[in-house]
Amino acid sequence: MNTVEKPARMFFAVSALAAVLALRPPRRMLWWGVIAGAMAALPFVAWQRLVLGIDRPGGLINAITFGDLALLLALLSVTAAIDLRDEPRQSRLAAFGALAGLASSLLTGSRGGWLALALAALLFLRHARMLGGARVRALLAVGAAVVLVSWFVPASGMQARFDEGVSDVRTWVDGGNVFTRVGTRLELWKGASMLIAEHPLLGMDFQACRARLAEYAHEGRLDPVVLSLPHLHNDGLQELATGGVVGFALWLATMAAPLLFFAGQLRGAPGGPQAAVALAGVLVVTSYVSFGLTEVIFWSVKGSLFYALMVFLLMGFCLNAKEKIG
Template identity: 60%
Template sequence: MNNTSIKAREPLQLLVGFQMFLFPLISLTTPSGIGFSSILFLLTALFVPRKAWAATAPYWKEIRWVLAVFVFQFALAVAAVVLRPEAHLDSLDKPSRLLLAMSAMALVVLARPRAAMLWWGVVAGAIAALPFVAWQRIAMGIERPGGFLNAITFGDLALCLGLVALAAAIDYRHHAGKAALAGLGALAGLAACLLTGTRGSWIALALAAVLFLSYAQLLRSRKLRLLLAGSFALVAAAFFVPATGMQERALQGMNDVQTWVDGGNVHTNVGTRLELWKGAAILIEQRPLFGLDRNTLRTEIRHMVEQGTLDPSILSLEHLHNDGLQALATGGIFGLLAWAGILIAPFVFFARQLGSGAQAHAQARGVGLPQFAPALAGMLVVLSYFSFGLTEVIFWSLKGSMFYALMVFLLMGLCLVAKTRQAHAATLEKKVEQRGN
């Protein structure tokens, strides 16, 4: 690429880099940070639509399945509006925004900003989230603080920021100061999550640990391994500190399950979830193919309560507290496929970036894998959202959904840019060798 085209790209590179930094920074500490960021990415892409499309087109083979599942989810929402008289047009809002979030990936591929812009935004966002939620819990006495979100969503997103910050620390494994700062962001995200008392995120930590162990052979830095071990040790130690409430909530959860199984008290967080899942199973069995409209679903649950099949305590809950069940109950098998697709397709994309062939090639050349950190971060985000969805409908919230889409598409863009830079470097190196011979 000639110097003229590089200079022409610099203003856009600065703008997109700033947006990458801003998005995670304001996601948890402002009321509308996630929505504002999504609109900003889209408006920027609309100023350069042809260039963005041209920059993305060469990667079509790699990204097609990810885009396809987001298109499928939107098409399913359109079909529901057309075929269901009770459906409303506002049900198209969320799937359309998720699909348009691909503008963030297109901008990254076009402008090629440095991954550091996202990393420092994530670190700053995690560090800023900790005192924000700590003030609510300690100074204001709120038992389950959640900032401008509910406690569960805030805790989930804080954990995501912490895990992505760990990936940033891996990217800076050869720079002790930067790695330490990224590690501080990771610890801040984990601590903010703990302060919210969100139990569903603990499963995400277990899956994250498995993922880190799977790629431990590529983490050659002893200090980095100590950081990872320390992060998870902090969470384990917090379990035994009474002030965190982790042990109490874990034991309470197990007791609630046993009580519900024995036919006892349903009026607990776990008990109401189990009662909801019982009702969902009944409705799914009746309408397995297409499911029920969201409002119709609530009406049917209310009828079961009136008939005495379910406990009245569940009527205060908006959704089924399980992403898979919610998708299956409201969209049937097609809804389940749409939900599973937006998790599986991105995970496969990121896993392929870390495939054995790419690793072997990089190690044989004695260089690092440039897309390792963003690909690992992407897998961590997907695994986290899967685990959140086991006890919560994380995709119910527009903010939670948009955070996922933007983070996934930004990390996909960084993976593609990193591979392109590596290919260009390899080409230049080859030309130099040929001239030398």
């Protein structure tokens, strides 16, 4: 039952799609939830970081997962500000939510979302004219200013985290200390490639993978530090190791199918009422792909359910908006 619990929960999240299609709630209800989540995250981690002195605050969950989800809520708040642009007060509130979510992510010290942030900026610029050019550019400029200020303020730790990552990579490549945040990941990915090579088609049960990693460490082919972490810190490698090419293809479909749906909705009605919602859907999928490069974001039940619920909710709002157009 432990094996099927998480996928079952994600599967039953389709009820969110059914609820949206049946009840037809206004989109602002979705945006209010997104904005509230982004704004609630900031005082929580700010208190932990600045008052309690926790170096990597994460609320009540893992700091990486918290930072990734806070960043995604910030990006979704940007799409909320775009969709609510005809309601200045609500649009400004959404902009504050975007800044709060971004600040929350920076306070956690999580680096996994930096690529997602860059991809999101490209997406917003690509569709700026369709979504209201001046407003999008203004939000991007303010967001870039926050990141830039954080980079040059030592207390944020952003520049130190970047330098630490570069140093960790150099140390690992030179055969030095593996027991660093990045070095441990690189050693895990080395072990993952060895596991995949042994069972490329169907992979191995995760417990069998851990046992095999222990054997590699005993043989001196891997550093024993790989046994101290619960997963392989990369979604794709995790799926290849535990499910082989078949499992990887099934996992990839959970990302590709919604991405194609939202991209099609975005192209189908430029500037239409579902444009912002469709862009939000693209952001959810691309952000999760980015998060999964250095973390198994789907390892967390909270991370998995957030993905499934947001995908189905946004699909429902897209279909409702498209029906109104028709």
